[in-house]
Structures are given as structure tokens and as C-alpha cells.
Amino acid sequence: xxxxAMAGQRTTGNRNRRRLSRVGLHIxxxxxxxxxxxxxxxxIYTSLRPxxxxxxxxxxxxxxxxxxxxNNYFNVWTAGPLPxxxxxxxVVTIPAVLLTLWISSMVAFxxxxxxxxxxxxxxxxxxxxxLLPPQVIILPLYxxxxxxxxxxxxxxxxxxxxxxxxxxLIHTTFQTGFCTFVLSNYMKTLSKELVExxxxxxxxxxxIYRQVVMPLVTPALAALATLLFTxxxxxxxxxxxxxxxxxxxxxxxxxxxxxxxxxxxxxxIAAMSVLAxxxxxVLYMILQRWFVRGLTLGSAKG
Amino acid sequence: MDEQEKRVxxxxxxxxxxxxxxxxxxxxxxxxxxxxxxxxxxxSSATPSPVATITPTTPPAATPTPAGPAVTPAPTTPGAPTFxxxxxxxxxxxxxxxxxxxxAGMASIxxxxxxxxxxxxxxxxxxxxxxxxxxxxxxxxxxxxVFTWFSGFRMRFFASKGLATAIDDVWANVSSNYTAGFxxxxxxxxxxxxxxxxxxxxxxxxxxxxxxTAKGYTVPATxxxxxxxxxxxxxxGITPVAFGDDGGWPAMGWFDILNLRQNGYDFHVGLMTGAxxxxxxxxxxxLNLWAKVVPFYLxxxxxxxxxxACDSLxxxxxxxFLLGLFMTGExxxxxxxxxxxxxxxxxxxxxxxxxxxxxxxxxxxxPIDIWMASxxxxxxxxxxxxxxxxxxFWSKGSTQVLxxxxxxxxxxxxxxxxxxxxxxxxxxxxxxVSQAQKITQFLDRDTRPDFAGTNGVGSFFLTFLNNxxxxxAKFQKSVQDFWDKLPxxxxx
Numbered sequence: 001x002x003x004x005a006m007a008g009q010r011t012t013g014n015r016n017r018r019r020l021s022r023v024g025l026h027i028x029x030x031x032x033x034x035x036x037x038x039x040x041x042x043x044i045y046t047s048l049r050p051x052x053x054x055x056x057x058x059x060x061x062x063x064x065x066x067x068x069x070x071n072n073y074f075n076v077w078t079a080g081p082l083p084x085x086x087x088x089x090x091v092v093t094i095p096a097v098l099l100t101l102w103i104s105s106m107v108a109f110x111x112x113x114x115x116x117x118x119x120x121x122x123x124x125x126x127x128x129x130x131l132l133p134p135q136v137i138i139l140p141l142y143x144x145x146x147x148x149x150x151x152x153x154x155x156x157x158x159x160x161x162x163x164x165x166x167x168x169l170i171h172t173t174f175q176t177g178f179c180t181f182v183l184s185n186y187m188k189t190l191s192k193e194l195v196e197x198x199x200x201x202x203x204x205x206x207x208i209y210r211q212v213v214m215p216l217v218t219p220a221l222a223a224l225a226t227l228l229f230t231x232x233x234x235x236x237x238x239x240x241x242x243x244x245x246x247x248x249x250x251x252x253x254x255x256x257x258x259x260x261x262x263x264x265x266x267x268x269i270a271a272m273s274v275l276a277x278x279x280x281x282v283l284y285m286i287l288q289r290w291f292v293r294g295l296t297l298g299s300a301k302g
Numbered sequence: 303m304d305e306q307e308k309r310v311x312x313x314x315x316x317x318x319x320x321x322x323x324x325x326x327x328x329x330x331x332x333x334x335x336x337x338x339x340x341x342x343x344x345x346s347s348a349t350p351s352p353v354a355t356i357t358p359t360t361p362p363a364a365t366p367t368p369a370g371p372a373v374t375p376a377p378t379t380p381g382a383p384t385f386x387x388x389x390x391x392x393x394x395x396x397x398x399x400x401x402x403x404x405x406a407g408m409a410s411i412x413x414x415x416x417x418x419x420x421x422x423x424x425x426x427x428x429x430x431x432x433x434x435x436x437x438x439x440x441x442x443x444x445x446x447x448v449f450t451w452f453s454g455f456r457m458r459f460f461a462s463k464g465l466a467t468a469i470d471d472v473w474a475n476v477s478s479n480y481t482a483g484f485x486x487x488x489x490x491x492x493x494x495x496x497x498x499x500x501x502x503x504x505x506x507x508x509x510x511x512x513x514x515t516a517k518g519y520t521v522p523a524t525x526x527x528x529x530x531x532x533x534x535x536x537x538x539g540i541t542p543v544a545f546g547d548d549g550g551w552p553a554m555g556w557f558d559i560l561n562l563r564q565n566g567y568d569f570h571v572g573l574m575t576g577a578x579x580x581x582x583x584x585x586x587x588x589l590n591l592w593a594k595v596v597p598f599y600l601x602x603x604x605x606x607x608x609x610x611a612c613d614s615l616x617x618x619x620x621x622x623f624l625l626g627l628f629m630t631g632e633x634x635x636x637x638x639x640x641x642x643x644x645x646x647x648x649x650x651x652x653x654x655x656x657x658x659x660x661x662x663x664x665x666x667x668x669p670i671d672i673w674m675a676s677x678x679x680x681x682x683x684x685x686x687x688x689x690x691x692x693x694x695f696w697s698k699g700s701t702q703v704l705x706x707x708x709x710x711x712x713x714x715x716x717x718x719x720x721x722x723x724x725x726x727x728x729x730x731x732x733x734x735v736s737q738a739q740k741i742t743q744f745l746d747r748d749t750r751p752d753f754a755g756t757n758g759v760g761s762f763f764l765t766f767l768n769n770x771x772x773x774x775a776k777f778q779k780s781v782q783d784f785w786d787k788l789p790x791x792x793x794x
Contacts, residue, residue, distance in 0.1 A: 052639020055613040055632075079402060146443050157444050157680055244396075244440050246428040257400060257429045265635070 047271035072271035089250040096171040097228045104176045108183035129177035186220040223290045251276045385691035389421040393688040396446035398433035407708030441465040445676035447689040453487035453670040454743040461490035467675040468494035472690045476697035479716045497672035498693045501712035503627040505667040506650040521651045528654040532598040535621045542598035544620035546606030550760030554745035559653045566660035567740035574749040580782040593770035628711035665740040
């Protein structure tokens, strides 16, 4: 009996301990979540306050508000003008994402489905491209963009420099390596028999690519599209360096417009940052499932 | 290898790369453009100022780096044909005027230009800092026909690289509207004119009148008075000097004025151009003077923006503030948000004098902004007349006043500008500048760009300010070593 009772006590003790560790875990997670959310919450808080009030308050940005309103949002929306910059971002991001997925899926298809001499070498080159910091090539790229001729509908100055098409190209170039790597790994997991069956049925290479492989990699494509959208959307570097026209900038680089010669208004920058972040946040919420899967894509099989 | 050695090593490897220059914002200048007090002509007095006869100082010839040329502006051709008239075609304008007030000023000027010529310029507005950091890649690629820039070495640098178009023919039409000081500021190494001066702003010490009255403070005329006032303010529980060095350039303003006061204009110019050494005992004197003010600076100044420093002046937590006239913009912003009238309470005085022979110079920093014509613009050949008309239009006082009305921090440079529209502060600024016998452009416009960059002298100053009691000989040697390892500037 005593041993039975002791066993019961041990179970209760275990349960208590488990509950305690569960509580500890949640406290830890809540604190962590708060730390992660803090910059965003703080930006939102700052964006709701007039700068003049913060400037005069002895505690500055840490002060409690006398006024909270949306004036900063209205100001940046019209002064921006923000709709134009959102449009610029769309013009760059959407074609770049589609182009990247199209090209990398073809390369991945070739690498994973066909056995040829330079199979591994090609994959290595594409993967190695991921290791190259983009900043390294900015000088030659700038020179190239100024001498490569581009016909009229695509370019208004006959060059790649200061053109949307130039920005789309460089994004596609830099993202293709990663996407090829991920997609080829994903395609390798597809069963060989499917392709062989299609071949026996007389399907050509393009038919196999279009009608057999592509429908099967849709989950990977969706995950990559989510990731690519976020990455390209958040680009600041290329947009700043390869454009000279202020009105052509995507929304992220346009944030710089709020800076001025002798200083800037941090509350307006906060408001515009929040507005600029909204599309990615919304997209993430909608495609959360794909996003998380995207992060682990290709890690299962290498 | 310490930080400084790293910097030196980075730059001593030969040519400064384009990327580096691009990164640093490509500033700077060697050879001060002298802007003698001829700005006097800007003041309402029509009589020539006695100081107007001062000729620009030529820095010593034996400089390893660019010497500010003593130049004679192109002679005025009487009755030269004007470019302003009915225009056709187009014109692209690169503008760094990104503040709302300046955008409004640009809009009214472009509307006036359209009324005068029928041509509507296409403005490419880029925020000020990006414009500045990208200037190298901008001018080398497909720049706009005309663009905003700065006078002095910063202008000559690009002119000497063939990235700007000489506009002597425009200057011939408009030079009579400028005093010799402005004229000298826009001449390139090849003696051709490359810019149209459109505005300037002086650096002075700002304070709140009511605060001084309430506390019984008086405006210090001498350095001794200044230090005494600082001590008094400190004992009253007030930070004597508002100072925020975020960005590294506000400290340059302090060095400029202390060096000008202590060692005079000629020594300062020599130091900027490399003729004088940073190891000179005169520099030690300046650093020792500076060390006396550092304890009176606002706490945490290294990370504070100048706006935060300005805010402490507005809040009457700090007593005095050395900055450019543009600080009134921050005051106006705070006023607008809180429906206060602090701006009317702001006054300023020239930096106190040392009681030496250089007092008479009454020197100060007063940077000049200009418009230039690019050279690599793909449309410039077709738009050349339009571009020149636009530059000529900007040389008119009536045009510059349109900008001034939107942004009162920019004082017009044209002699025929309507002074009746000036507010009290501007009128006072004009008068202080007109009394100055010698005027400098600000350190980062007066010395070479790779020296003036934030990794250069800006960080050296911060090193000094962090510990003013350090071994100054060693400190000065590190600055001079940095200078000596910079690539030789060949100029034009």
C-alpha cells in the first residue's frame, strides 16, 4: 500500500513539476515575444505622437503621451506620396518573384531529373552564388548598368541604370541561386517512377516539366514565393544604388525621403515604417503556413 | 592595429576607391573659398562696405594638397544676351531640397520659371543625404541637366573631374548681381565658373532672450566672459552649452570657430589645405581651449542629434548653442506642434572673441549652396539653353526670395534680393556676416573629402572630446599621420 501511495505521490509530483516547467516556459516565451515585438510596438507608439511634444518632454521618446493621433500617417501618405511608392514596389517585386521561380524551377528540373557531366558543378555554382555578398559587385554592376543598352519600352534612358527592369534583373539573379538549390532538393524527393511513367506515355521534356513536375512542386513554389516576396520587398540596397530618380524608388528606399538636410522627424519615419511593413505582415499572416514550411524546405534531404 | 591605423591603412593603399568615396558622401574641400565680407552688399546698405576691398587670401603655394586658388571671376560682359526668354523642349532638374518647406519653395520657383519662359522643368527630388552620398555615381551616370550642390572644394572636385559644365556665359549675365566673395566661391581650378550661388547661412551662438533676462545673464563678448557665463550657468543647474555630435559634423563647427578665433583665418586655411601641420603648437592651443568648454557640453552629446541639443535649448535646460542659422527650422517645428512662440524668443551672437589680433577678422563659417550644370546628362546638349536659362533664373534675387519665404534658414545671395521680406534673425545674420572680414565654408567643404569624412577628422574630434586631457602631442600626430597617408590630390 505504501509503495502504491508513494507511486501516486510521485506522479502528482511529476505533474506539478511538469506544470511548473510549463509555466516557466510560457513566462519565458511571453518575455521573448515581448522583446521581439517591442521595436514594432514602440514604432507604432512613436508614430501616433506629434514630434514637437516629444521634443519638449524631458523624457523624450519614453514620455507618456498628451496627444495620440493619426496625423503622422496622413502626413506621410500625402507627402510621400505613398501610393506611388507602393506601386513602384509592386512593379519590381511581382515580376522578380515570378521570373525567379520560373528560371530556378527550370534549372532545378534539369539538375534533379537529368544526369549529365556538369550536374553537380552547375548546382555548386548556383549555390555558391548565395555566398557572395551583393555589396562586392556593386562597382562593376554600376558600370555595366551604365553601358548595357536597353531598348525604349523597357528603359527611358537606353540603359539598365535607373530602370525598373534593371532592379528586377538583379533581384532575379541573386535569388535564383537559393531557389534552385531548394527546388532541386525538393524535386529529388519526387518519386522517379512518376517521371518514368510519363516518359513511357510519350511525354517530352517540356511536358514532363509543365504537367508532371511543376504541379507536384507547388507547395515549394508557394513557400518560396512567400520568402522571395519578403526579401525583395525589403530590399534597400539595390534600390538606393541603382536608381537616381527619387520618384522611382520602392517603398523601403523611399523611407529615406523623410530625412532632410539638417535632420528628420522620427515620428513620421516611424509612421511610414509601419505603413511600409504592413504588406509583408499581412502577407505573412495569410501565408504563414507556407512561410514556416519555406524555412525548413530542402533541409530534409540534401 | 588600432582603429586609426586601420583607417590610415585603408586609405593609404593608393587611390581612394569610388566606392569609398561614395560611402563617405564625398565631401570636402581643400582650399578655402574666401568669402570676404563683401556679402555686405546683401545688407540693405548700398554703400560699399569698407571690408569689400579685402582680397582673397592665397594659401601658400607649397602645399602638397589643393590650394584654394586666388581667382578672379570672369569679367562681366555688359549687355550679354540673356538666356531667359520663351523656351521649348525640356529640362530635368536634380534637387536635394527634400524638406516640405523647400519642396514648396522649389514648386513656387518652378512655377515662376514657367511663367517667365513657358517651360515646366521636370524635377527629380532626392532626399538630401542620399543625394549627397550618391553624388559620385549620380554625376557619373545619367544625371539631370542641372543640380543642387555646394560651393568651394566640393564644387571644384567635380568640375576638375569633368562632371560639370562651365557656365561662364551665364555668369557673364549675372555676375553684377553678386559680390566678389560669392563670385570667388564658384570658380573652378581651371578658372571657369561652375555654379550659381543661391543661398548661405552663418554659424553663430544661439540663446533664448527671455531666459537670459530672467537669469540675469549677459551676452558674452569675450572668451573669458563666455567661460565665466558657462561656470555661472552650471552653478545654476543649467547645462551651459547645448551640443549634439551625431553625424560628426557639429564638432567641426566648434573646431573651425575656435581655430579662427585663436589662430586666425590664414592659419586655418593653411591647416585645411595641408600647408600647416596638425602637429603645430597652434593646434595644441586650440585643443586646450576646446578642452575648457567640453565639461560644459550637454551630457551624452556624442550620440545626440543636433535637434535634441536644440530641444534642450528650447526647454531652457541648456543656455547656449553653436550651430547654423538652420536651427530655427527645428524651433519652428516644435513651435508648430505645441502652438508656442519660442522662435520669437531666439537670438544669437557671434562666437566670443579671444582678445587677440584676430578679433578684427570677425571670421565665421557661412556655407554657400549653389546650382550647377552637369556634363554627362544624356539630354543636356538638347537642353543646354534651357539649363542655362534656369541657372540664370536662380541668380535673380526675386527667385531666391521665393525659396527664402518657404525656408527662412536660407539667406539669398543675390544683391538685388528684396531685403524688406527678411525677418529679424535673417537681418541680424546678414549684418554679422557683412561685418566679417573673413568667411570660411565649414570644415567639410574646405578640406579634402577623404580627410573630412566621418571616418576621418570627424572621428578624431570625437576621440579628442571623449578625453580632452589625453596626450595631445600623440593625438595631433595621429591626425597628421592620417593626413600624410592620404593619396596626393592632383587637382585639375
